[in-house]
Amino acid sequence: MADNSQRNDSVFEAAAHRARVRRNWLLSTPALIILVLAASGPLLVMLAYSFLQAGDYGGVEYRFSTEGWFQVFLARDIFDDTVSVADAHLSIFWRSARLSFLTTVTALALGFPTAYFIATRPRSSRNLWLFLVTVPFWTNLLIRTFAIMEVIKNQGIVNTLLMSAGVISEPIQMLYTDFAIMLGMTYVYLPLMILPVYASMEKLDFRLVEAGYDLYATRIKVLWRVIIPLVKPGIVAGCILVFIPSLGAYVTPRVLGGGRNLMIGNLIELQFGQGSNWPLGAALSIFLLLVVMVALLLYVRNSQKANNIVRH
Amino acid sequence: MSDSVSVAIHGVSKVFGHDRNAVTALDDVSLDIREGEFFTLLGPSGCGKTTLLRLIAGFEHPTRGHIDLHGEEISHLPPYRRPVNTVFQSYALFPHMTVAENIGFGLEMQGKSKEETTSTVGEMLRLVQMEDLADRRTDQISGGQQQRVALARALAPRPRVLLLDEPLSALDYKLRKGMQIELKRLQNETGITFIFVTHDQEEALTMSDRLAVMSQGKVLQVGAPREIYAHPAVRFVADFIGDTNFLDAELLEIERDRTELKLPSGKPVSARGAARSVDGKVHIAVRPEQTTLTRDADAAHLEGHIDNVVYSGTDTHYHITLPGGESFVVRTQNRGDSGDEWQAGQTAGIVIEPGAVQILAD
Ligand SMILES: Nc1ncnc2c1ncn2[C@@H]1O[C@H](COP(=O)(O)OP(=O)(O)OP(=O)(O)O)[C@@H](O)[C@H]1O
Ligand SMILES: [Mg+2]
Numbered sequence A: 001m002a003d004n005s006q007r008n009d010s011v012f013e014a015a016a017h018r019a020r021v022r023r024n025w026l027l028s029t030p031a032l033i034i035l036v037l038a039a040s041g042p043l044l045v046m047l048a049y050s051f052l053q054a055g056d057y058g059g060v061e062y063r064f065s066t067e068g069w070f071q072v073f074l075a076r077d078i079f080d081d082t083v084s085v086a087d088a089h090l091s092i093f094w095r096s097a098r099l100s101f102l103t104t105v106t107a108l109a110l111g112f113p114t115a116y117f118i119a120t121r122p123r124s125s126r127n128l129w130l131f132l133v134t135v136p137f138w139t140n141l142l143i144r145t146f147a148i149m150e151v152i153k154n155q156g157i158v159n160t161l162l163m164s165a166g167v168i169s170e171p172i173q174m175l176y177t178d179f180a181i182m183l184g185m186t187y188v189y190l191p192l193m194i195l196p197v198y199a200s201m202e203k204l205d206f207r208l209v210e211a212g213y214d215l216y217a218t219r220i221k222v223l224w225r226v227i228i229p230l231v232k233p234g235i236v237a238g239c240i241l242v243f244i245p246s247l248g249a250y251v252t253p254r255v256l257g258g259g260r261n262l263m264i265g266n267l268i269e270l271q272f273g274q275g276s277n278w279p280l281g282a283a284l285s286i287f288l289l290l291v292v293m294v295a296l297l298l299y300v301r302n303s304q305k306a307n308n309i310v311r312h
Numbered sequence B: 001m002s003d004s005v006s007v008a009i010h011g012v013s014k015v016f017g018h019d020r021n022a023v024t025a026l027d028d029v030s031l032d033i034r035e036g037e038f039f040t041l042l043g044p045s046g047c048g049k050t051t052l053l054r055l056i057a058g059f060e061h062p063t064r065g066h067i068d069l070h071g072e073e074i075s076h077l078p079p080y081r082r083p084v085n086t087v088f089q090s091y092a093l094f095p096h097m098t099v100a101e102n103i104g105f106g107l108e109m110q111g112k113s114k115e116e117t118t119s120t121v122g123e124m125l126r127l128v129q130m131e132d133l134a135d136r137r138t139d140q141i142s143g144g145q146q147q148r149v150a151l152a153r154a155l156a157p158r159p160r161v162l163l164l165d166e167p168l169s170a171l172d173y174k175l176r177k178g179m180q181i182e183l184k185r186l187q188n189e190t191g192i193t194f195i196f197v198t199h200d201q202e203e204a205l206t207m208s209d210r211l212a213v214m215s216q217g218k219v220l221q222v223g224a225p226r227e228i229y230a231h232p233a234v235r236f237v238a239d240f241i242g243d244t245n246f247l248d249a250e251l252l253e254i255e256r257d258r259t260e261l262k263l264p265s266g267k268p269v270s271a272r273g274a275a276r277s278v279d280g281k282v283h284i285a286v287r288p289e290q291t292t293l294t295r296d297a298d299a300a301h302l303e304g305h306i307d308n309v310v311y312s313g314t315d316t317h318y319h320i321t322l323p324g325g326e327s328f329v330v331r332t333q334n335r336g337d338s339g340d341e342w343q344a345g346q347t348a349g350i351v352i353e354p355g356a357v358q359i360l361a362d
Helices: A002-027 A029-049 A067-073 A087-119 A123-138 A141-152 A157-164 A178-203 A206-214 A219-247 A251-256 A264-272 A278-311 B049-057 B099-109 B114-127 B143-155 B173-190 B201-207 B225-230 B235-240
Strands: A052-054 A060-064 A074-076 A083-085 B005-016 B023-034 B038-042 B064-069 B084-087 B161-165 B193-198 B210-215 B218-223 B245-254 B258-262 B268-272 B281-286 B291-294 B302-312 B315-321 B327-333 B347-352
Touching: A002 A029, A029 A278, A052 A067, A052 A278, A067 A074, A067 A087, A067 A278, A074 A087, A083 A087, A087 A123, A087 A178, A087 A219, A087 A264, A123 A178, A141 A157, A141 A178, A141 A251, A178 A219, A178 A251, A206 A219, A206 B084, A219 A278, A251 A264, A264 A278, B005 B049, B005 B193, B023 B049, B023 B064, B023 B193, B023 B218, B038 B049, B038 B201, B049 B084, B049 B161, B049 B193, B084 B143, B099 B114, B099 B143, B114 B143, B143 B173, B173 B193, B173 B201, B193 B201, B201 B225, B210 B225, B210 B235, B218 B225, B218 B235, B235 B245, B235 B281, B245 B327, B258 B281, B291 B327, B315 B347, B327 B347
Parallel strands: B038 B193, B038 B210, B084 B161, B161 B193
Antiparallel strands: A052 A060, A074 A083, B005 B023, B005 B064, B210 B218, B245 B258, B245 B281, B258 B268, B291 B347, B302 B315, B302 B347, B315 B327
8 A cells, every 4th residue: 555655656746747748848939939039040941041052143043052162162174164162252261261260369458357357346347447347238239330430431430530630641541451351350349358347356356466466476476377377267158259249250350341251241241142052051051150169178178187287 | 582673563543434424443543463462452343343353354454553563564565465364254265176275276376386375374284184185166165164175375475474264153052162272272383473453352361462452442451351451441342241230439548559438428449550530539440240148247348138049059149239229249159059149139238349449531
């Protein structure tokens, strides 16, 4: 008998568990629908397109083809079908990686002191500073980018000032250069660096900084040995948040690069627009996604290993 | 312990904030702390103890006055150029380093060689009995162990002066007693000048060679524990350290280093030192344990009504009201033969032992 009742209990328990699971699924339906429709759905479509044949005037023909992926790295000569590396694409990949890296480094160099500054203000004024950091988000990205254009173009503020001060006689060509793109991206993504670094910095126990000074560490040493290791999670988050959108940036290189200095985002757009090569565009998108994912995975793997070494 | 001065504080004031928000944390403090001594800053919360330590460490700069270390002014030096280390109240151990790395940090920053650092760290680990936990992270050890790591970390670079800001306040009673003894041992072994902050009077009395009693940013009295306890100079010190009876007396006569006084009861009594008084009134303090009860009216200095008798094991406290309304406590040690001789409601004479009357300056 006792045995029996126990069995009954476990039956009830299992039923209750099933009900719980059902309810949880029900509750998460909206989130799941959004995930499927907004994220996974389009991705799957892109993945499918990358393996189809390009239509003559854009679009795809429903025939399997690896031509899209082939063209990501390789180019076929129009006349004799010889295959060579797609130099144009590689140089765009390289520019994207280089500019994104430089943007991340610059954003860190500017964002770290800013975050430190805000974190060391009295508590009451910190919110005001944070608010000021987020103000640029209120205007449209395009408008902000055009504003930068006004500043750095040949008849722009910087050149006019420098010329009237007699520092230079000819305007410096800044617009439509890699520098312009980097400047624009740094400006646009800087808050994404400041906010996570600040979040870590705010949690930093400044008594540890004092302990560092007390133990003969100079300012630089305290920065390297105490502050940076302790706010590293924020720095890493900021770098990821700046690097990834930089890699896929579209508006900034389009406006400030003047259509000559393309980045991956522009290359992809080109395939869906003028280039009428949707499978290539889709393959490039997926390729970009894979690069980012692999980089993130490697990072996570590494930081876990580093943690284990410390914890062991 | 030698007589040469380690830390000299000359007329130091510290004001935080400006204008209407200004807080005077220290008000014209002067102190000479001797080399190799265990010196304690004692005072209630907010009296400026931490501020004074922070000024010596270099985290704050004096608004007025200056601080010398072995005769050289250090007020303008940043903390990392002062041969002074701090054991922080919160320990402030680096969470991203192991116990050994924490202890070695100061040595590494001083540019000591790897071998020297390793050997000193080993020595320090042994000194605080933490060899087994050298590779632990600091968030994986107990509060008492963290406290010892903080101590070892501050001692490792061999500072001239060690500053300790209430290092024992986070520990439970038993651990605290153990650490008090350990601290004294470490101070004896290393010969380093310790400046110790506490608001616990018992801790201050048992541990210090000398102590300074502070209140509201001022140093009220400096001296050996015995001296401070037996001869409190002002009302605050008498009240803050131990239990005290306060009385008003009349000035009769001042001889070189004695003062003859008349108690409220009209009886004469003499006290050490010269009193200063404008209106002939003098405030005096008498420790309860330096008084006894008597039935002999001639021998009694005071007389009063016993309100309450409190038995506390080793002692008995008699709470007495004097004819003028002042309350007075007599404390006697319990011996085997003394029964409950005195009861509440009785009238008793109070005898003040010779030398027990202390004249207060305020
Ligand atoms: N940075 C500061 N800004 C403004 N006022 C301060 C500052 N630091 C200390 N004070 C004030 O100075 C006075 C002395 O503070 P301090 O921390 O030295 O006291 P303490 O004796 O260490 O007290 P506790 O026993 O509570 O630690 C207090 O009134 C405090 O409010
Ligand atoms: Mg304090």
